[in-house]
Amino acid sequence: MKIIDFFHGNGVGENMKHVVITGSTRGIGYGLAREFLLAGCRVTINGQSQESVERSLQSLRKINPDTVEGYAARVDNRDELEQLWIYAEKHFGTVDIWINNAGIDQERKYFWEMAEEEYDKVIRTNLKGVMNGCHVAFNHMLKQGSGQIFNMEGFGSNGMMREKMTLYGTSKSAVSYFTRSLAIEAKQTNIKVGTLSPGMVATDFLRKSLDEHNRKIFNILGDKVEPVTKFLAAKVLENQNNDARIQWLTKPKVMWRFATSMISKRDIFN
Template identity: 45%
Template sequence: MKNIVITGSTRGIGFSMATEFLRAGCNVTLSSRGEAIAASIRKELSPFEGKYIYVPCDVREKENLQKLWDTSVVQWGEIDIWINNAGQNTTRMFSWETDGTCTENIIKTNLIGMIYGSQIAATGMLKQGHGAIYSMEGLGSNNMVQPKTILYGTTKHALTYFMRGLAKELEGTNVIAGRLSPGMVLTDFITKTPDGKRSELFSDEKFRKTFNILADTPETVAKYFVPRILKNLKNDAQIAWLTNRKAAWRFMTAGFRKDRLI
């Protein structure tokens, strides 16, 4: 039985992973910026009462992340797996048009928050003698440049570099670092802008076509990730759902498939 901490885990792929870990018999700490989780989430998690806790955490603040670690250790005794999943998407516009607040939120959440979380988890895991740290990759991690999303892509490119570097720094210890690569997932990152409005991407016919070929639901990706995370013992591992081979096959068979998400 593993003890898991996931940042940004009350919706999307974070919540789906939390649910899958619980189904696998793990103890899970969920977190997000809200002071409490919604009644609908509590209802969904009711079969796992006593196997999870919720800790409010704004990953932009290192003190919040330290509290997340400390509270989880008090509850579970030790932490086996820490997942930096919390993220902030970007308004789809040119980088020079993006205001300062949005720019800072993206960098602080996706990059600084991930670094803070990794620092705290590494310190605690080295002290306890074992553990695994994972961070969520995204557009930009694979060097792809997509205009009007380059602030987000920059943070994910840096995330990949940091996690690969962290893995090197952890060599020779009983703590490992790795990356989770989900590909295209139907979440609020795709469907909504940071202010909660419907994303303009849905008016782009080319995007809709590509998305329907390559994308999956959070539940599908989580079911792939979780057993592999639990089994992985390799440092610097990348657990990737949408591989190049899988993407090529989907394009080849697109005309025969009817599973459309949008």
């Protein structure tokens, strides 16, 4: 596995690629869409509802009204993701990059306190949604003869555990395993499969975990959306490798953040 980290430069590589991003009407997904547009790409965004898609399109079209489209689809429904691909291909042609970003958090409960509907929804979105996206994109990219698929990592991908995060961490741990194994299978094809690791990003998703105990850690290790998504988008456009892990918060960066935390105070939530 090739690790691509923060210290390896920021060139954007070849532009005018077509990028499809699931769960891209807000947060990291929206930030990625914005950065790909700024890099000159054509982008198809996705959200669960047509209202959220239209709202995001209004903003993104201020960058370039001719290079962004959107389609509402639920990632836990493979047929709807099939229609997302068809829609994207109809408007912008070949899909060069497909990013499975859509995901939901769990309620801050112990696992045994959760109803079946709650944990079923998290697994269907975070894990089956990724599998559906990979299945749709991989089969179409085989017909194209090329393409790249990236899956979004998160808490649990590195084996970290925390109370009342068991279900979410399980889903992301499974996504990491699935992606690495799929990359091995993809070696016999022209399709490249990899992961994006954004670290701790100041989204509504992260704010749900805030309390006085972990706010300090988040301010040391976390970042606002813009620098993270700018870095990730640039590295995706540069990538030529199968099984790439594009990682923002690397071990050297973590060490540097802690070493300078006493003299450099940060507040990523303001």
